[in-house]
Amino acid sequence: MFKNLWNQKNEKLFINSLGKSKYDFDLGSRVYTSRLIGSIPDLVMHGGGNTSCKTNKKNIFNETIRVICVKGSGWDLETIEAEGLPAIKLSPLLELRKLNKLSDEDMVNLQRANLLDSQSPNPSVETLLHAFLPHKFVDHTHATPFLILANLPNYRKIIEEIFGSELAVVPYIMPGFDLAKKAADIYDLQPDCKGLLLLNHGHFTWGETAKESYERVIKQTNKVQKWINKNLNTKKHFQKNLKIEKKELSFLSIIRGDIEKNSKDYNFVPTFDIRNDKKISNFLLRKDLNVLAKRGVASPDHVIRIKGNPLVLSKNFNEKEIVIKLNNFRNEYINYFKINKRRFKNKLKMLNPNPNVIWAPGVGLIGIGGDKKGAALVADIAEQNIHVMNYGEILGGYYPIKEKDQFDIEYWSLEQAKIKKTNPSLIRGKTVLITGAGGIIGREIAKVFNGEGANVFLVDKDLKSLQETHKLMNSNSTILQCDLTVSTAPKLIINSCLQMFGGVDILISNAGYAIESSILDLDIKTLKESFELNFFSHFNLAKEVSKVLINQSVGGKILFNVSKQAVNPGKNFGSYGLPKATLMFLLKQLALELGEYNISVNGVNADKIRSGLLTPTMIKKRSQSRGIDENQYMTSNLLAKEVEAKHVAEGFMSLAISERTSAHVLTIDGGNIEASLR
Ligand code: ZN
Numbered sequence: 164m165f166k167n168l169w170n171q172k173n174e175k176l177f178i179n180s181l182g183k184s185k186y187d188f189d190l191g192s193r194v195y196t197s198r199l200i201g202s203i204p205d206l207v208m209h210g211g212g213n214t215s216c217k218t219n220k221k222n223i224f225n226e227t228i229r230v231i232c233v234k235g236s237g238w239d240l241e242t243i244e245a246e247g248l249p250a251i252k253l254s255p256l257l258e259l260r261k262l263n264k265l266s267d268e269d270m271v272n273l274q275r276a277n278l279l280d281s282q283s284p285n286p287s288v289e290t291l292l293h294a295f296l297p298h299k300f301v302d303h304t305h306a307t308p309f310l311i312l313a314n315l316p317n318y319r320k321i322i323e324e325i326f327g328s329e330l331a332v333v334p335y336i337m338p339g340f341d342l343a344k345k346a347a348d349i350y351d352l353q354p355d356c357k358g359l360l361l362l363n364h365g366h367f368t369w370g371e372t373a374k375e376s377y378e379r380v381i382k383q384t385n386k387v388q389k390w391i392n393k394n395l396n397t398k399k400h401f402q403k404n405l406k407i408e409k410k411e412l413s414f415l416s417i418i419r420g421d422i423e424k425n426s427k428d429y430n431f432v433p434t435f436d437i438r439n440d441k442k443i444s445n446f447l448l449r450k451d452l453n454v455l456a457k458r459g460v461a462s463p464d465h466v467i468r469i470k471g472n473p474l475v476l477s478k479n480f481n482e483k484e485i486v487i488k489l490n491n492f493r494n495e496y497i498n499y500f501k502i503n504k505r506r507f508k509n510k511l512k513m514l515n516p517n518p519n520v521i522w523a524p525g526v527g528l529i530g531i532g533g534d535k536k537g538a539a540l541v542a543d544i545a546e547q548n549i550h551v552m553n554y555g556e557i558l559g560g561y562y563p564i565k566e567k568d569q570f571d572i573e574y575w576s577l578e579q580a581k582i583k584k585t586n587p588s589l590i591r592g593k594t595v596l597i598t599g600a601g602g603i604i605g606r607e608i609a610k611v612f613n614g615e616g617a618n619v620f621l622v623d624k625d626l627k628s629l630q631e632t633h634k635l636m637n638s639n640s641t642i643l644q645c646d647l648t649v650s651t652a653p654k655l656i657i658n659s660c661l662q663m664f665g666g667v668d669i670l671i672s673n674a675g676y677a678i679e680s681s682i683l684d685l686d687i688k689t690l691k692e693s694f695e696l697n698f699f700s701h702f703n704l705a706k707e708v709s710k711v712l713i714n715q716s717v718g719g720k721i722l723f724n725v726s727k728q729a730v731n732p733g734k735n736f737g738s739y740g741l742p743k744a745t746l747m748f749l750l751k752q753l754a755l756e757l758g759e760y761n762i763s764v765n766g767v768n769a770d771k772i773r774s775g776l777l778t779p780t781m782i783k784k785r786s787q788s789r790g791i792d793e794n795q796y797m798t799s800n801l802l803a804k805e806v807e808a809k810h811v812a813e814g815f816m817s818l819a820i821s822e823r824t825s826a827h828v829l830t831i832d833g834g835n836i837e838a839s840l841r
Contacts, residue, residue, distance in 0.1 A: 164388055165206070165306075167381045168199050169374055181245055189218040190232055190245050192373035193300065197248070199377060201240025205307045206384065208547065209540050210239050211464060212304045212365070215293035216373065220250050220279060228279070229253045231294050235284030249283030256294040260347065265340040267577050288577065291343035296350060298369035300376040308387035309366040310461040310551045315559045322360060325390050330383070331356040335363040335564055337463065337571055358383050363564045364462050394558055410525050412661040413714060417482050419666040420715035421489050422517045422531065429515040432592035434618055434639075435665025436538035438546055439527030446549045447524040448478075451556075456522065459563040461551040463572045468544045469530075471499075471569045473520035480523070492518050503570040511574050520545040533592045535618045535639040535664060589820040591616030594664040596656070596708065598647060598700075599674030601628030603774040604724065606635070607812035608671055613640055615816070620660045620667070622647070623674070647674055647700035653707040666715055669819050670708040672701045673724040677739035677776050690738050697742035702749055705764075709757060718761030722818050723750050724811075725828060727770040731838035747828065754826035763825035765818045769811045770832035771797060801834025 177198075178191030193216040200206050200214065215233035222228050230250040234240065238247035255277050259265060267288070274286045287293075293301045312318055322330055331353040336342040346359055346367070357379060358368035368383055370376030415435065422433045449455065456475045460466045474492045477484060496516035504511045519541050521529040528549065530542025555561030572578075595612045599605040601623030609632050613619045618639040623629040626644040633642045641663050645652050660667050675697050678689055705721050712719035727733075728740035729747040747766065754764035771777060786796035797805045814831045818824065832838060 164385050165203060165381050167378060168202070169196065169377055174374070184221075186218055186220050189216050189299075189373075190248065192216075193232060193248060194243060194245055196300075196302070196373040196377035197234070197240045197243050200302060200304060200380060201243065204543065205547070206304045206380070207240050208305070208543055209468070210237075211462070212240055212302075213287045213289055213293070214240065214303065215248070215290070215301045217253060217294075217299050222279065230279060231256065231290070233286050233290045233293050235286055236288075237284050247284070249286055250279040251286055251290065251294075252277040252279070253294060256291060259291060259340070260295055260344060262340075267339050267575070270340050271577065288338050289343070291340055292338075292346050292367070295343050295347035296367070296369060298376070299371050300373050301367065301369045302376045302380050303365060303367050304380060304384070305365040305462045306380075306384045306387075307547055307550060308384055308391055309360065310547070311391060311554045311558065312387050313360055313362050313364060313366075314461060314551065314555050314561050314563045316562050317559045318360070318362065321390065325386050326358075326383075328353065329356055330358045330360055333359050333361045335361070335568065337568065337575075338364075363568075391554060391558065395554065410523075412526075412658055413711075414480075414482060414485060415661050415665050416711050416714035417485050418489070418521065418529075420717050421486060423715070423717045425489070425493060426515055426517055430588070431515055431517075431533060432668070433517075433531050433665065434534050434538045434592060434594065436530040436532070436535065436542040437527045437662060437665070438530070438542050442553075443528050443546065443549065444524075446553050447522055447527070449553075452522060452524075455552050455556070455561070458552070458561055459566065459569055461548045461563055463564060463568070465544050465548060466569050466573045467578060468519070468541055469548065470496075470519045471566065471573070472518075473522050473528075473545065474518035476521065476523045478524045489517070492516075499566065499570070503567065504574070506567075507574070509576070512579060514573065522549075529665070531665075534616065535641075536637075538665075539638075588616065589822070590816070592618070593668040594618040594620065594660065594666055595669040595671060595819075596620045596622070596660055596667050597671045597673060598622045598704065599724075600632050600642070601625045602673075604769070604772060604808045604811050605673050606632045607808040608673060608815050609640075610635055611809070611812040611816050612669075612671075612819070613637060617669075618664050620656075620663060622656055647704065648695040650703075652700070653703045656704065657707045657711060661711070667708055667711050667719075669720040669722065670705060671722045671724070671815055671819075672704055674700065675724060675726070675739075675743075675776070677736060679735045680738055681735050682737045685738050690741065693738040694742045694745075697739060698745050698749070701746055705749070705753060709753070709760075709762065712757075712762050713760050716760070718763075720819055721753060721757070721762060721764045722815055723747075723764075723766035724815075725750065725766040725768050727768045727830070727832060727835070727838045729768065729828075731835070750828070751826050758825060763821075765821075765824060765826070766828045767811060767814045767818070768828050768830045768832070768838070769806065769814070770830075770835065770838060771800070772806055772808055772811055773797075774808060798833070800832055801836070804833055806831060806833045 174192055174195045177195040178188050181187035181191045197214040213234035215231055217231050219227045220230045231253045232248040232250045235247050235249045331349050333346045333349050336345055368379040419433050452475050456472050459471050493516040500513045519531050530538045530545050532538035532541050552561045595617045597609050600609050600621035609619050613636045621642045622645050624646045629642045643659050725747050726743040728736050729743040732740045750764050750766045782793050786793045811831050814829050
């Protein structure tokens with residue numbers, strides 16, 4: 164059940180933040196309850212739903228103009244601000260109701276032309292529906308209980324039972340002018356109703372105050388929820404929680420690689436978001452998954468996010484099945500496009516024919532997006548859809564919009580206009596695994612890659628510093644505290660990375676630690692410990708990552724933080740230089756053996772960077788022993804400039820984007836002839 168979260172004090176805060184006029188009062192209360200609605204994913208999700216208010220606004224001549232403030236595109240109800248509810252002159256919008264036809268382009272243009280602020284975002288495509296209803300505040304949601312009801316064949320009887328004549332029903336029409344007109348006509352015939360059920364789409368309600376409208380959203384949604392609960396209890400259609408074998412995650416690499424190879428025209432690198440709670444795993448045990456997969460989406464705009472159908476794997480799927488099914492899915496999608504595009508005069512651009520959602524019994528629901536954030540958004544909507552399906556099927560049947568209507572939304576001219584040719588990016592959407600990510604250099608590397616649009620999987624032994632790095636990242640990131648020298652570490656890292664992102668594209672094997680000692684004083688135990696972290700941990704992780712990259716079969720990059728020690732030894736750094744020199748050899752050997760898989764292996768030799776390896780005390784000691792000041796010490800290179808961690812990060816980035824470089828070591832030390840390679 165949904166809780167009424169309205170609170171007078173909080174409403175006041177929103178109103179006061181805007182100003183003292185009546186307009187500010189209306190808009191402030193509108194922003195406040197819009198946010199209340201947006202805060203509950205089961206009411207609206209990811210830019211879905213919209214709200215409005217009709218009020219008066221003064222123009223520059225101090226004339227009072229009747230306006231409607233309605234959610235602008237690109238805004239989310241959860242975080243909406245006053246600017247997200249642009250004001251449009253109301254009377255020209257109302258005039259439109261006299262027309263018999265209006266194209267989407269003309270509608271958008273007219274809405275824009277009547278904005279009070281020309282800088283505003285485009286008002287929602289559902290603006291006219293809000294405008295044609297006479298009420299001051301109007302709220303539109305895609306609440307899960309209403310979506311269940313809106314897709315049931317026996318909706319009329321149920322509405323009668325729950326609402327009597329309080330709720331009017333609007334047949335399915337694609338959002339826009341025609342739907343707005345139809346909804347207004349239906350309201351006119353039933354002017355005492357307190358809300359509208361838009362079949363196969365969602366819910367509208369209204370009020371004289373923002374509070375009244377919001378409380379109706381909650382009350383009416385709860386009425387439906389109550390009916391659902393009551394009727395679910397009396398039916399024992401739930402699946403038993405059958406045990407099925409837990410799958411190894413390596414199959415994800417096959418899916419990911421196959422989708423990437425077949426998405427070249429779309430510059431798309433897939434990232435996964437896997438969901439598997441009890442409700443989902445039970446749903447995935449249904450015997451009629453293949454039938455349900457063909458039914459379609461719970462609300463029209465979902466099709467833009469999750470496509471009309473998911474790809475369904477069988478309970479005992481294997482690699483062969485994955486490849487065949489992905490191929491079939493694409494062929495079916497191309498066919499669907501070819502058949503439906505004939506109805507359109509203008510040329511349509513086909514969208515990526517790969518699935519956005521996969522139902523994988525024993526694994527879960529997989530949302531697929533261009534980065535972690537995008538994949539999570541897809542998974543959220545796909546998850547809501549399976550709940551609507553599951554409950555709908557128990558309560559009488561899930562019958563959403565037909566394929567033709569689905570196509571009309573998916574290839575809507577307004578959506579097609581949004582498709583922009585994106586430049587191929589060698590980093591955006593890629594998944595980058597970075598070790599030693601809590602350290603100074605690791606943190607800079609993470610910042611550079613995450614900033615360029617990569618998903619970053621950050622590993623470090625020290626949780627505190629790792630969390631500090633994480634704070635600097637956007638939502639396309641995750642952390643794993645892990646000691647790389649433990650034998651189970653590589654498998655744990657790879658499995659967590661697959662679970663989180665679905666794969667990996669670039670390894671930046673960066674973790675390292677140095678102990679100062681002369682060779683004569685160096686005991687075997689210390690040297691072995693140094694080899695564990697500075698060589699074997701790189702060796703083991705690189706091997707595991709290579710397996711994933713080979714499975715994905717779309718190439719990849721392995722980058723090592725070597726060290727100038729590998730070629731130019733410094734006094735008392737033998738225990739560090741020995742494993743690092745071996746690491747440089749590993750780099751070359753791997754480059755030689757992985758080239759045939761289009762995997763390049765490179766490294767960075769950096770020197771004299773303020774970091775965990777070169778602490779302030781060490782800088783002080785060394786500069787003193789050389790009889791120079793600290794600044795002179797740090798800038799003693801050919802360019803006479805201090806080399807910082809960010810320069811090392813840039814070096815890794817340049818290797819990550821070079822497409823024809825392998826077995827190469829890039830030196831970043833401001834220039835040092837003795838340490839130069841060739
Ligand atoms: Zn809607």
